[in-house]
Amino acid sequence: xxxxxxxxxxEIAGQFDFDGEIISLEPFGCGHINDTYLVKxxxxxxxxxxxxxxxxxxxxxxxxxxxxxxxxxxxxLRKKIAAAGGDPSRETLTFIATRxxxxxxxxxSGDFFRAYKYIDRTVTxxxxxxxxxxxxxxxxxxxxxxxxxxxxxxxxxxTLPSFHDTRKRxxxxxxxxxxxxxxxxxDCERELGFAERRRDIMPVLLELxxxxxxxxxxxHNDTKLNNVMLDEDTGEGVCVVDLDTVMPGxxxxxxxxxxxxxxxxxxxxxxxxxxxxxDLELFEYYTRGYLSxxxxxxxxxxxxxLPFSAxxxxxxxxxxxxxxYLDGDVYFKTAYAQHNLDRCRSQxxxxxxxxxxxxxxxxxxxKYR
Numbered sequence: 001x002x003x004x005x006x007x008x009x010x011e012i013a014g015q016f017d018f019d020g021e022i023i024s025l026e027p028f029g030c031g032h033i034n035d036t037y038l039v040k041x042x043x044x045x046x047x048x049x050x051x052x053x054x055x056x057x058x059x060x061x062x063x064x065x066x067x068x069x070x071x072x073x074x075x076x077l078r079k080k081i082a083a084a085g086g087d088p089s090r091e092t093l094t095f096i097a098t099r100x101x102x103x104x105x106x107x108x109s110g111d112f113f114r115a116y117k118y119i120d121r122t123v124t125x126x127x128x129x130x131x132x133x134x135x136x137x138x139x140x141x142x143x144x145x146x147x148x149x150x151x152x153x154x155x156x157x158x159t160l161p162s163f164h165d166t167r168k169r170x171x172x173x174x175x176x177x178x179x180x181x182x183x184x185x186x187d188c189e190r191e192l193g194f195a196e197r198r199r200d201i202m203p204v205l206l207e208l209x210x211x212x213x214x215x216x217x218x219x220h221n222d223t224k225l226n227n228v229m230l231d232e233d234t235g236e237g238v239c240v241v242d243l244d245t246v247m248p249g250x251x252x253x254x255x256x257x258x259x260x261x262x263x264x265x266x267x268x269x270x271x272x273x274x275x276x277x278x279d280l281e282l283f284e285y286y287t288r289g290y291l292s293x294x295x296x297x298x299x300x301x302x303x304x305x306l307p308f309s310a311x312x313x314x315x316x317x318x319x320x321x322x323x324x325y326l327d328g329d330v331y332f333k334t335a336y337a338q339h340n341l342d343r344c345r346s347q348x349x350x351x352x353x354x355x356x357x358x359x360x361x362x363x364x365x366x367k368y369r
Contacts, residue, residue: 012052013039015098015105016115019048033059033333034244038118049118050096054111059331060244063112065157067104070243071095072155073148073218080147090119091239122229122238127267131285132235133225134262138289140228140237141220141258145251148218149297153248156218160245163221164253166202166316170195173319176326184326188341191322194348198315205252205305205312213301219249224261251302255290256309259283260317263310264350269343276346277353283310284364291368303369307361311354318347 009025020043028038028051035054040047055063070093078088088094095103096115105113128134162168177185177192185192208214220227222245229239261268263282266275287306295303324331325340334340354361 009037009052012105012107012111012113013037013115015100015113016050016052016096017099018050018096018115019043020046023047025052039115049120050115051118052113052115054113055244057110057112060159062157062159063104065159066244067114069156069159069246071103073151073243073246076151077144077147089117093117093239093241093243119229119239119241121232123232124226124229126226128225128262128282128285130235131282133230134282135285135289136230136235136237137225137228137258137262138286138291139293140230140240140289141223141254142290142293142295143237144220144240145217145254145294146297151218153216153218156247158247160221160247163245163247164249164313164316165206166312166319167206169316169319169323170199170202173323173326176323180326182326182328184341187338188322188325188344191318191341191344191348194352195315195319195322198351201308201312202315205250205309208301208305209250214250214252214299214305216248217251218246219251219254221245221247221249221253221257223254223258225258251294251298252305252309253313255306256311256313257317258286258290259310260314260347260350262286264346266346268346269339270346271342273345273349276349278310278350278357278361280357280360280364283361284367287364288368291365295369303365306365307354307358310361311351311358314347314351314354318344318351321347 010022013022013025018039018041020041022039023042024040025037029036033056037052039050039052055066057063060066074092077092081088081091094117096117097103098105103114125133173195209216220240222242227240227242228237229241231238263279263286265277265279270276321340321344329340332340
């Protein structure tokens with residue numbers, strides 16, 4: 001999906017009950033899926049800021065269910081935050097309703113929009129240049145998990161069915177390679193072999209759930225560093241954002257996803273693979289922060305498999321990039337022809353390094369469990 005024309009976006013923004021007159025609207029952020037705009041308004045000399053987003057309905061085919069999940073989860077968080085003496089308007093997302101009442105607007109062309117209050121005096125980071133940023137990110141996601149521990153996950157829609165079913169991700173990859181609709185499979189024989197050699201580990205987390213050893217919980221499912229708003233003065237986590245993928249899942253998905261993104265020594269799409277690896281210092285900072293908040297609600301098996309979850313989520317993400325490359329780049333936004341293949345190669349190199357460092361990762365978890 002591409003950014004819409006400015007005049008049309010101003011018309012869309014006018015459907016929401018923003019405080020004051022709209023004075024600017026511009027593209028914002030760097031997400032792979034949705035289109036986001038920063039809206040500024042002014043009233044009586046005061047300026048206000050909001051985020052307006054168009055949900056990618058090719059990815060989220062039931063956007064009403066996405067909004068329903070977010071409404072339920074933020075309502076629960078708002079009560080927990082208020083009971084703890086916090087500020088719900090700052091520590092969780094706040095919908096801005098349309099002038100007609102609902103928390104969403106569907107345009108004449110069928111595009112689906114929603115808006116949030118912008119959280120001032122916060123920043124996000126694409127990489128944890130300071131390990132304490134990753135520590136505070138870990139605390140924020142751990143707190144998110146802890147505050148939702150008593151929320152019945154069955155109340156939520158599974159908006160992306162089998163999102164972290166790594167077995168199905170592998171099957172989809174092999175199907176895409178076999179169909180080879182874009183004649184790209186020859187470019188990635190090595191990557192396909194890498195995934196195939198690890199097919200036996202792909203069912204592990206789901207088998208633990210099916211056996212009752214780990215519980216289903218409310219999970220974020222996109223726990224990247226840049227999905228935590230950090231206080232611009234203290235660096236502490238303020239609010240977990242980008243809740244589109246909130247649904248029933250496993251705590252290990254969230255921990256593993258954070259490590260995959262944040263403890264990488266290089267960018268997610270780094271082409272120089274010699275720069276890619278797991279930063280054990282960052283892994284320790286995140287683990288310490290996460291377990292300081294979520295440690296009390298996780299069971300022993302969940303803690304045992306924290307290091308493995310980082311490996312599995314990295315492998316899974318690499319397979320998703322590779323599948324999208326084979327399918328013609330229909331899911332993730334790309335900047336050039338081999339972007340998704342480069343992303344896959346980076347993820348697989350990171351997974352390989354995690355395999356080498358698994359023992360060190362386990363020692364770190366044992367230190368803080």
